[in-house]
Amino acid sequence: MDSRDRCLTADLPTVRDVRDAAARIRGHAIRTPVLTSSTLDAMFGTRLFFKCENFQKAGAFKFRGACNTVFALSQGEAHRGVATHSSGNHGAALALAARLRGIPCRVVIPGNAPRVKKAAVAGYGAEIDFCAPTLAAREASLEAIVARTKAEVVHPYDDSRVIAGQGTVALELLDALPDLDLVLVPIGGGGLAAGTALTVKSRSPRIRVIAVEPQGADDAYRSFRAGERLPSVAPQTIADGLLTSVGVRNFALVQRFVDDIVTVGETAIVRAMRLMWERMKVVVEPSAAVPLAALVEERIDVRGKRVGIVLSGGNVDLDRLPW
């Protein structure tokens, strides 16, 4: 852990922050349903419970963290607005949360982001700045905006308020199903994974939490094994929500609360995605299919267990399906 990492982990969220977030976002965020599928249960010899964040406002769990952050701002902060960089779901989520509070929102988006994600950000009334698809370009654009507007930067995942908001998914899942054996969650930047693991382990330490990552963007897997953050270089995966490297706060929480990280291949991700569309009748994006892909590839022993799976989002371009 370098000195920057050590400094930042001082303000890690706790399950208390997750409960506060739940109270703050109530009435704004949807309490998403949990779906089951006897066909998939029979296929994998297990009981699966899918927490459907694809039905969340703006189409992904990201709305929870964005909403928690926007509604936690003081009047003065809120007045100056919020800004972020995002490949899409976080941008749309922040735009919607800002609109609900009636404050300005500016989003930096790489030009190559999926059309449907750009349209959503614009549709929620945010101002968009396009940039090159590199982290450096994103950060430079964002810094320029903040210098001009003094807007509050809301990082897509490496932010305690955001992580606490994402943790409310697991709070609702455990309220409905306190007797799960295992929770599976996709990991990219680690907002959802960290929030989920923190919440699950604080409430029910005996429930295992496994994060699942695409092989083509396996920085969290390698970092977890090495015991230090090893960011991705040129990651490639169809799961476009999981291209980012795990954040500092996120990694600290993942190290503490996640039991294991496994990786999956692209074929299994597409197969899992199609399985859910065809058998469960839900529109999920590739990133959301990553946990089920671990069952398709038999990476995790789930036989006879009760398994919660977080379906992270459903924002896909219906004109460009991967089959």
Add this chain to the structure above:
Amino acid sequence: MDSRDRCLTADLPTVRDVRDAAARIRGHAIRTPVLTSSTLDAMFGTRLFFKCENFQKAGAFKFRGACNTVFALSQGEAHRGVATHSSGNHGAALALAARLRGIPCRVVIPGNAPRVKKAAVAGYGAEIDFCAPTLAAREASLEAIVARTKAEVVHPYDDSRVIAGQGTVALELLDALPDLDLVLVPIGGGGLAAGTALTVKSRSPRIRVIAVEPQGADDAYRSFRAGERLPSVAPQTIADGLLTSVGVRNFALVQRFVDDIVTVGETAIVRAMRLMWERMKVVVEPSAAVPLAALVEERIDVRGKRVGIVLSGGNVDLDRLPW
């Protein structure tokens, strides 16, 4: 009404039969969730509540009627098995219900039915007989099977046990939302429409029930206006679940309990279907999009109302989407 019609309407189901059906299918059928969408609410200036029968077992509301019928059979009847003809959803539903009770099931299917629907029937372990895509061919094939096996014929919609089973959708919808102003339901053979209207009007006569039908298969609309059954001749619509003409018992109940029938065009059906996939993240088949198509075409005044919409099913071929 001809003498056959008069004779058959003697055994129309009542809301008591719907309640019995609810008790009978409990534990077998899924109590499907009701989803909302603030985006669609804003788009149509109304509050929409979608009862998601696309999440039902076998992917459509049809499982309720099939399950009610199969589990109402005596031991002796059950032993001889069940048989039906169906363009797909009812066949899959009956096959699954029969498998759950452990009895034989035979299904006559037109050769041109969607691949995914045939695969579902076979997947649930029923014996399939293919026939030409005409009602006469279906009925001849079915009669031959029954002569051989003495199986109980379970009609896809013109059967009181089936109608009572389909009525349980509305029972659950009203349990969750007793204060609706209006319920919209697609109409084809009329199992769902009759069961819904019977249940809604018996419980809350002030709630309006409007059935929606494709213009290309508008026999129920014409029959409702004429006051007598006028079956379709060569119907054509993308909503393949609504090609059949309304049944005798179904029409009797529709005349008594449905407030109005409106029709919609193909473009609006596809537009409504895509809207739900894109904004609600649900996989629905074209037939299920027919009620929302009436809002797309502004056929019904829903402004400021609380509107329940039954999403009838989600069985589509993902390799052949209509956009």
